[in-house]
Amino acid sequence: ECPEKEKFPQEWKNKTSLQKLCMMRALRPDRMMYAVRNYVEEKLGTQYVEGRSIEFAKSFEESSPETPMFFILSPGVDPLKDVEAHGKKIGFTFDNRNFHNVSLGQGQEIVAEQALDLAAVEGHWVILQNVHLVAKWLGTLEKKLEKYSVGSNENYRVFISAEPAGSPDAHIIPQGILESSIKITNEPPTGIQANLHKAFNNFTQETLEMCARESEFKCILFAICYFHAVVGERLKFGPQGWNRPYPFNTGDLTISAMVLYNYLEANAKVPWEDLRYLFGEIMYGGHITDDWDRKLCRTYLEEYLHPDMLDGELLLAPGFPVPPNSDYNAYHQYIDDVLPPESPYLYGLHPNAEIGFLTTTSEKLFQTVLEMQPRDAGAGGGAGATREEKVKGVLDEIVEKLPEEFNMAEIQAKAEERTPYVVVAFQECERMNMLTKEIRRSLKELDLGLKGELTITSDMEDLSNALFLDYVPESWTKRAYPSLNGLAAWYADLLQRIKELEQWTSDFQLPAAVWLGGFFNPQSFLTAIMQSMARKNEWPLDKMCLQCDVTKKNREDFSSPPREGSYIHGLFMEGARWDTQTGLIADSRLKELTPNMPVIFIKAIPVDRMDTKNVYECPVYKTRQRGPTFVWTFNLKTKEKPAKWVLAGVALLLAV
Numbered sequence: 001e002c003p004e005k006e007k008f009p010q011e012w013k014n015k016t017s018l019q020k021l022c023m024m025r026a027l028r029p030d031r032m033m034y035a036v037r038n039y040v041e042e043k044l045g046t047q048y049v050e051g052r053s054i055e056f057a058k059s060f061e062e063s064s065p066e067t068p069m070f071f072i073l074s075p076g077v078d079p080l081k082d083v084e085a086h087g088k089k090i091g092f093t094f095d096n097r098n099f100h101n102v103s104l105g106q107g108q109e110i111v112a113e114q115a116l117d118l119a120a121v122e123g124h125w126v127i128l129q130n131v132h133l134v135a136k137w138l139g140t141l142e143k144k145l146e147k148y149s150v151g152s153n154e155n156y157r158v159f160i161s162a163e164p165a166g167s168p169d170a171h172i173i174p175q176g177i178l179e180s181s182i183k184i185t186n187e188p189p190t191g192i193q194a195n196l197h198k199a200f201n202n203f204t205q206e207t208l209e210m211c212a213r214e215s216e217f218k219c220i221l222f223a224i225c226y227f228h229a230v231v232g233e234r235l236k237f238g239p240q241g242w243n244r245p246y247p248f249n250t251g252d253l254t255i256s257a258m259v260l261y262n263y264l265e266a267n268a269k270v271p272w273e274d275l276r277y278l279f280g281e282i283m284y285g286g287h288i289t290d291d292w293d294r295k296l297c298r299t300y301l302e303e304y305l306h307p308d309m310l311d312g313e314l315l316l317a318p319g320f321p322v323p324p325n326s327d328y329n330a331y332h333q334y335i336d337d338v339l340p341p342e343s344p345y346l347y348g349l350h351p352n353a354e355i356g357f358l359t360t361t362s363e364k365l366f367q368t369v370l371e372m373q374p375r376d377a378g379a380g381g382g383a384g385a386t387r388e389e390k391v392k393g394v395l396d397e398i399v400e401k402l403p404e405e406f407n408m409a410e411i412q413a414k415a416e417e418r419t420p421y422v423v424v425a426f427q428e429c430e431r432m433n434m435l436t437k438e439i440r441r442s443l444k445e446l447d448l449g450l451k452g453e454l455t456i457t458s459d460m461e462d463l464s465n466a467l468f469l470d471y472v473p474e475s476w477t478k479r480a481y482p483s484l485n486g487l488a489a490w491y492a493d494l495l496q497r498i499k500e501l502e503q504w505t506s507d508f509q510l511p512a513a514v515w516l517g518g519f520f521n522p523q524s525f526l527t528a529i530m531q532s533m534a535r536k537n538e539w540p541l542d543k544m545c546l547q548c549d550v551t552k553k554n555r556e557d558f559s560s561p562p563r564e565g566s567y568i569h570g571l572f573m574e575g576a577r578w579d580t581q582t583g584l585i586a587d588s589r590l591k592e593l594t595p596n597m598p599v600i601f602i603k604a605i606p607v608d609r610m611d612t613k614n615v616y617e618c619p620v621y622k623t624r625q626r627g628p629t630f631v632w633t634f635n636l637k638t639k640e641k642p643a644k645w646v647l648a649g650v651a652l653l654l655a656v
Contacts, residue, residue: 123153348647517654565603
């Protein structure tokens, strides 16, 4: 499906390319990256959209003792291999003692300085890897490079590598180093096919023949290469791919291959369990810090490393069986001939996952364009309102709608007894007061600044930018709950949360169905359900868990809360959908990214009564960002293998 290449109907055909781009932005934001690419190609030419990498030898010609080469690292790419290969050609190697490779980290700064001192005099090459790890030493490095840029041996060269900073405030590389060096970045290959070829290129025909149990070795090695390609490329799907990004690299793959060789040589039977543990928990798992990501990695290996594969009966992806025993070139040929075209199915994901990640990418692009607009107040082009007028308008609207703070003394006097639910209500009101207080304070301050009664500070400037560009100011987000909304949607949501709290605290009757996403701390409410039940039945709290039954009804169908536990509403499912008819998880419908869940009945039961058959342990997150916004695990019924939903990244979200 490529709507950006379709012809527009009727009179829309005659619109200009830019007008068509505007319509595309309104109708299909997920396709904007492709549409913008086509637009640039049409207006400026193909060379502006093709990423061509220049051979290292060519770039090297431009370097000199005063011009180091700075490699900006990309995941899965090792640019220093090119340096070593080129060095070999012209006589700079470890064996010749004129090639120094220092991987920076604790205590390596002195080694690096000694290497630079020697190299400048003798005309050696020095590689300084991962300089972003030694922020405090970078000033010294800058001085050294400057000192040796004049009067050094003409063969002296420095090669530096560092990871790009995640955000502007994390930039630590001194400007002097960046200005004086040639900056090179190699983008990793994209798509499973390119990554699978690249993974397999780390081995040779000799590697395939080195093991006594050749057929098992080849078969499992191919599966590990596919696993390597999938886990690396899955990062592009954002949080639905991995909760956090990880730097999986070629070393993980080559060491896994050596481990495989050693274990097959030493055991009469293939030790499947051991191999899965070593690859999933140590080689690749060593990078992973999130429990759900660890589970995903483990599930992939359970699917890909299986005794059935030796009989050729295992599918690595729909339509892609494990290849038969063949030689090195035949495996590459097999990838080209048999691998289905690139799609989320190759990763175990639903095609909707691609729509989600493309939409996010295009939103980021347009947010960046918006932020690059001129900032001066008069840049409205004459007719529109000035920047200050727009900011003042937003400010007044927010202040006008902002309710009074909760009167905590009054609320506490209303509560007859402090049940777990009442305590949750108190905590939520206190948190809400801290947030609304800050909103009122900061807006009042900015208002005085705009009137000229106060000097505009950097905090006021940031607040003004946020109001103008429709994002939530940082001083508010610090006191708020995780949210991915723009300011307008965020504020509407805030008012809704306050309304819910007001209703609840008017008589402390639990609402018929509780909006779980409306809490600062949803975990506290779920824990309160367990505490209430534990007190009532005198059960030990640590031997209890929550049972989750999805009803067939919506919020409007409930008029009173259940006798025990609680009905909760306002959840969304990502990666799949809930089939109300069958009461099971089912495959998503195309273009329905986060369908609503019906009301869920939550009650507490002893752990030993928990039903663990035919259930998928589904993580619940506050937002699409997943990772740090984890709330709880709900067990949902499924007919399919739970592994299917793990690979599809299925989760419940409290807000979309």
